[in-house]
Amino acid sequence: MVHYKLTYFDIYGRAEHIRQIFAVAGQDFEDVRIKKEDWVALKQKTPFGQIPVLEIDGKPLAQSFTIARYLAHKFHLTGKDDYEAAVCDSIVDQYNDFINEVMPYRRVALGFLEGDKDKLRQDVYIPTIKKHFPLFVSFLKNNKSGFFVGDRLTWVDITLAHAFSTMDKTDSELMKDFPEVIDHYKKIHSLPKIKEYLEKRPERPF
Numbered sequence: 001m002v003h004y005k006l007t008y009f010d011i012y013g014r015a016e017h018i019r020q021i022f023a024v025a026g027q028d029f030e031d032v033r034i035k036k037e038d039w040v041a042l043k044q045k046t047p048f049g050q051i052p053v054l055e056i057d058g059k060p061l062a063q064s065f066t067i068a069r070y071l072a073h074k075f076h077l078t079g080k081d082d083y084e085a086a087v088c089d090s091i092v093d094q095y096n097d098f099i100n101e102v103m104p105y106r107r108v109a110l111g112f113l114e115g116d117k118d119k120l121r122q123d124v125y126i127p128t129i130k131k132h133f134p135l136f137v138s139f140l141k142n143n144k145s146g147f148f149v150g151d152r153l154t155w156v157d158i159t160l161a162h163a164f165s166t167m168d169k170t171d172s173e174l175m176k177d178f179p180e181v182i183d184h185y186k187k188i189h190s191l192p193k194i195k196e197y198l199e200k201r202p203e204r205p206f
């Protein structure tokens with residue numbers, strides 16, 4: 001039996017979709033949540049000086065989307081064929097573009113950096129949502145199954161439903177313009193294994 005050990009901070013952040021992939025797969029894993037003060041010593045031991053890192057029988061793998069994609073392939077969450085797997089990658093890459101574009105706002109909003117939060121919200125956050133969310137909506141509308149890709153759950157649904165639900169907690173007014181996105185995360189979060197996981201997980205603000 002493979003031993004999986006996921007190391008991250010005690011937040012959702014860039015590890016929550018990985019935890020949820022394990023939950024959907026019914027796969028046990030060691031969920032190591034380190035304290036900020038323990039990070040300095042650990043940093044130099046990680047492949048790129050950042051977390052999350054997944055150890056697979058002791059072998060490290062870094063980069064959150066690489067980890068999620070690796071597990072999605074293992075647990076058959078990449079659609080029905082290579083084309084669907086590649087479409088999954090493309091949507092996650094687009095989502096990654098979205099994250100990178102909103103990061104200047106998020107760093108200030110979460111208190112990691114000093115800055116004019118209201119200005120960044122108007123100039124960066126809202127325009128970036130308005131640019132990217134219609135793209136996600138058009139995938140959902142064209143696909144019609146309620147999933148992003150094909151007719152089944154993929155790691156894209158898990159990753160984006162987590163992102164959408166977290167944003168809906170803090171920015172429900174903005175999210176109201178994208179009802180398809182809200183319907184999507186509610187559908188994914190009502191799937192039995194995810195619902196059970198969500199009911200038991202430690203609540204974190206982000």
Ligand SMILES: N[C@@H](CCC(=O)N[C@@H](CS)C(=O)NCC(=O)O)C(=O)O
Nearest residue numbers: 013014049050051052062063064065
């Ligand atoms: N592209 C990387 C980014 C990882 C990342 O930014 N990790 C942050 C936590 S969310 C981190 O390790 N911060 C501590 C540091 O950089 O020293 C990924 O997606 O895994």
